[in-house]
Amino acid sequence: MDFNFTPQQIHFREELREFLRDEVPVEKQEVFGLLTEEQYQFGREINLKLAERNWLTIGWPEEHGGGGKGPIEQGILAEDLGYWRVPKSQSIGLGIVGPAIMVFGTQDQKDRYLGPIARAEVEYCQGFSEPNVGSDLASLELRAERDGDEYVLNGSKMFTSYAFHADYMYLLARTDHDAQKHRGISMFIADLKTPGISLTPLPYINGEMAAQTHFDDVRLPLSCLIGEENRGWYHAMTTLDFERSGLWRYANVRRVFDDFVEFCQASAPDGGQPLAEHPLVRHQMAQRRLGMETWKLLCWNVAWMQSSGAVPNSEASVAFLYGSEERLRFAEMAMELLGPYATLRHGSPLAPLLGNIEGIHREAMHLHGAGTTEIHRNIIAQRGLGMPR
Numbered sequence: 001m002d003f004n005f006t007p008q009q010i011h012f013r014e015e016l017r018e019f020l021r022d023e024v025p026v027e028k029q030e031v032f033g034l035l036t037e038e039q040y041q042f043g044r045e046i047n048l049k050l051a052e053r054n055w056l057t058i059g060w061p062e063e064h065g066g067g068g069k070g071p072i073e074q075g076i077l078a079e080d081l082g083y084w085r086v087p088k089s090q091s092i093g094l095g096i097v098g099p100a101i102m103v104f105g106t107q108d109q110k111d112r113y114l115g116p117i118a119r120a121e122v123e124y125c126q127g128f129s130e131p132n133v134g135s136d137l138a139s140l141e142l143r144a145e146r147d148g149d150e151y152v153l154n155g156s157k158m159f160t161s162y163a164f165h166a167d168y169m170y171l172l173a174r175t176d177h178d179a180q181k182h183r184g185i186s187m188f189i190a191d192l193k194t195p196g197i198s199l200t201p202l203p204y205i206n207g208e209m210a211a212q213t214h215f216d217d218v219r220l221p222l223s224c225l226i227g228e229e230n231r232g233w234y235h236a237m238t239t240l241d242f243e244r245s246g247l248w249r250y251a252n253v254r255r256v257f258d259d260f261v262e263f264c265q266a267s268a269p270d271g272g273q274p275l276a277e278h279p280l281v282r283h284q285m286a287q288r289r290l291g292m293e294t295w296k297l298l299c300w301n302v303a304w305m306q307s308s309g310a311v312p313n314s315e316a317s318v319a320f321l322y323g324s325e326e327r328l329r330f331a332e333m334a335m336e337l338l339g340p341y342a343t344l345r346h347g348s349p350l351a352p353l354l355g356n357i358e359g360i361h362r363e364a365m366h367l368h369g370a371g372t373t374e375i376h377r378n379i380i381a382q383r384g385l386g387m388p389r
């Protein structure tokens with residue numbers, strides 16, 4: 001087994017790091033649990049610069065505006081952007097919508113939607129969850145009824161992250177009420193400026209302002225349907241797996257872990273002996289290092305499977321679930337070791353690591369985004385171990 005990158009991949013990573021050193025000063029880096037408007041706009045600026053170099057979609061085929069490389073190069077980009085804590089934007093367009101359109105879209109949809117994503121001109125949000133529907137996604141209720149050459153949408157979507165920044169929503173709606181629940185769902189792209197769409201703000205514990213998105217007689221042309229009518233469930237399950245190498249998410253946490261190691265070697269929050277002098281601290285940190293390395297390899301395994309043409313499925317859930325729990329273990333350990341100082345938020349002069357410990361702890365407590373831990377356990381048991389539902 002060869003864990004090394006090729007010389008070209010190493011060269012790409014070195015160029016990327018040089019770019020990030022110049023463009024992403026510490027004061028602009030994202031702080032966990034605090035995504036300000038300024039930080040968000042900074043993330044978009046960086047994406048525009050990456051797009052100018054044709055790096056943003058380095059793994060996409062050239063015919064779709066990409067760099068013609070593959071998932072490994074896209075993974076190198078994700079890992080380094082995460083490690084440099086570049087504020088997150090564009091991820092749904094780049095990670096899910098673009099690949100979904102490449103697989104299921106018509107030529108006209110490829111021409112219309114892929115270029116703006118690759119050029120970082122547009123932002124997408126994802127409309128899957130609803131007020132009464134989360135884990136049991138196939139029970140979704142948002143209706144899309146055919147009326148001539150349009151679909152008319154009524155209902156609402158819940159927990160729409162990035163809704164206030166997005167131009168488009170990629171969503172699932174029910175198009176056949178008589179069919180079995182998985183077989184009556186279709187996938188659409190909706191321009192959020194379409195009359196009848198409105199947003200109610202929904203603040204998350206991680207500092208982000210998300211939304212409930214309402215659809216009130218929203219008319220979408222037939223050309224907004226992605227893939228086949230009533231096959232949206234199957235299309236969505238395939239595209240969800242595109243999202244899950246998780247390298248950005250891993251590296252984002254890894255950076256705080258590495259910074260925390262340095263902090264423990266140099267100081268203690270109360271000005272006493274450095275934390276690393278205590279054997280208990282050293283052992284706990286060593287244990288978390290095992291966790292971080294394992295998480296990294298699980299993520300790269302998914303990227304490697306994608307680069308070999310395989311479709312990761314339970315492997316993506318293994319990496320995602322392990323990561324969610326490792327993030328929480330690290331956050332809880334740091335909280336315990338730093339005591340009350342750990343609870344100080346960004347902005348307090350005494351907050352260790354710019355408040356990242358408090359922020360990561362707040363963020364780590366939510367285990368629901370992109371599927372709860374129980375749902376990922378179900379996937380691993382059923383699809384990975386062949387156990388019954």
Ligand SMILES: Cc1cc2nc3c(=O)[nH]c(=O)nc-3n(C[C@H](O)[C@H](O)[C@H](O)COP(=O)(O)OP(=O)(O)OC[C@H]3O[C@@H](n4cnc5c(N)ncnc54)[C@H](O)[C@@H]3O)c2cc1C
Pocket residue numbers: 125126127128129130132133134135136158159160161162204366367368369370371372373374375378
């Ligand atoms: C930060 C964040 C961002 C999000 N962003 C988006 C977004 O952009 N777009 C979007 O569409 N959604 C988004 N979501 C919603 C997310 O996908 C849902 O929260 C998730 O699917 C769970 O649904 P629910 O919250 O309705 O919980 P429920 O499905 O009601 O689950 C409640 C509890 O029951 C457990 N449970 C449910 N079913 C089973 C089962 N079969 N076996 C075992 N346990 C089960 C769950 O694990 C959970 O602990 C986001 C959520 C969060 C927290």
